[in-house]
Amino acid sequence: MNRLLLPCLLVVAAGAAACGGPGGPTRLTFSGSALGPEAEIVRRQLVRFGERHPGVQVELRVTPDAADQRHQLYVQWLNARVPDPDVLQLDVIWTAEFAAAGWILPLDSVAPDVNDFLPAALAASRWRGTQYAVPWFVDVGLLYWRTDLFSAPPSSLVELQHAARGVLDAGATRFGLVWQGARYEGLVTVFLEHLGAFGGAILDAQGRVVVDEPEAIRALTFMCDAVKADGFVPPSALTWQEEQVRFAFQNGDAAFMRNWPYAWALLQDGTESRVENRFAVAPFPAGENGRPTAALGGAELAVNAHSANPALAWELVTFLTAPEQMLERARLAAQLPARRSLYDTAALAEALPIPLDQVRQALDAAASRPVSPVYTEMSEILQVRLHRALTGQEPPEAALRAAAREIRTLLARSGLAAEGPVP
């Protein structure tokens, strides 16, 4: 026994020593996505922060590329109350969860100046009236349309439907519209845009579940018809995520595509793309009684509740969310800044590959997903039910009734049910 115990103790002691004894440099750890150019940008900006703060050593803690794996890792770390990473990059849909769990610090005491941030992004970074994170960059759902097939983007869903059907009947493209229909988070963002277009929502302003209301049923019926009755969305789209959807549009097979801003630069790459200079973007159009809606994605920065250096961590958040850093990110990774004022600058227009006026229209239509600590499970319930309806296993109405019932049970079980009866 003793022969085993001693080496174990030594390992633990060595680990503790590595974590910086007194007198060493203050260590600050940052964890976030390091996909493609992101790793380089973050490294560069962390070095600059270190130069301004002598004696501070900032480390990048690399996490898996897949968002749900990063989420799982964060939950495990924060549950164990580890003090690092000090600063965390959160997906917009996680903030409420982490805030409610007490894993990230409320920022009200440091009184962040948030007036400049996009309202939808700001809404996603608050929980029960308190600011818990700072928006970093945003993502918005866009309708890509072919300028060689149409002279203007569709101004309504009916127009989109007719235009898509028209090109199909004329044999101009193989598919009318393509969107992310696989059973994953992307499907919920597509549904959210249809919901907004018909004036529906998942939760209302009081947090009640309204996803089984007539507007929502009309929205899902429109999506189901698009696949089945009207046939302008290919059934295979029900297995597609962002990249498969992009390939279809990039090969010239689709007249319309719903996707995120990242696709723009790739579609403009003439060596791979057949639609170079033949497309533009617009917000996803409105249907009856609704408004154009663009699902909001993106990332926020928050401070670990058990950070050993919360003040310094907050400084890092302030630094990374400053306009210069956002502009650099826009230039190198084409990620949209979360600050409104930047959209009036020539610097951003130069930095971004997408024409700024087209992006702004979509940002004005941005809608955040439900802000709830159990959003990921809520979304999973929806993914299954939406997919069942879209693959013809369940009528839209029954699917949404079941989804609403399951979400109400979830909220009740989590102690989060809004006022009002829980059936």
Next chain:
Amino acid sequence: MNGPATTIARTDARLARRLVAPTLTLILLVSLVPIVATGWEALHGHDLRLPWLGRPFVGLANFVEATGDQRAGSAVLHTAAFALVSVPLELALGLALALVMHTAVRGRAAIRVAALLPWAIPTVVAALVWRFMFDAQAGIVTSPLRAVGLVGESFDWFVHPLAAWVPIIGADVWKTTPFVAILLLAGLQTIDPALDEAAQIDGAGPIRRFITITLPLLGPALVVAAAFRTLDALRLFDLAYVLTGGGPGTSTEPLSLYAFIALMQRLRFGYGSALSVMVFLLTFVVALLWVRVLGRSVAGERA
């Protein structure tokens, strides 16, 4: 009675127990402790993402929830249906393959290597290959079917709730038939060829000889193969995870995949553990049944 022989036997037994003790401890640590820990966790309400609810003891509430959970119910049905369809197919094809390998005179080694190849490929890789084969646009299975008009222009295996099972079952049968075949081949080789010759001299035809001699004597090997395959089939996870993700909807979701989602995606440790315990119990009960069948078939052979 207490002669020196019994004393020696007793000392030997004591020594044997001591020698076995470390192994037993290890087995307890790696198999029994996790099972008991999972069972204990299953009796608690524990959601990693809802720390304000704590980790209260809830008795059998998680199991009660599971019995009322439509998705868990259909996952059990999916698992059972998969086992009922894939195992007989594997046994039949495996038996055919074993007979070929047994009677082959030339190129025996080559045939065995070729037959075993699918079994040696990692399941996840095999699943990816099958996914490509059944791809709706360019899959080598889909394209010819479309060319002859058997499936429509927009047909997609992975969008159809029943058709999505075809690649899963196909991949499983393709991959594990060799395993069954090797087990049965070993069984075939233990059958005394003299029995067959005697029957032949008595005028029995090949089919008669197969039914009255080979098949009964192959019984124990068949039961072992069936038992292994059933237990494996009940734990179906990776093929469904990679090929369909359990979709469309949840129409190809087996119980282990649902348990995984509850545990690792929803991070509901209590409920997920309850589902895991159900997977364990299901497999355990079926294993016990097979052990009894096996005991009977071996006894029958000896009688």
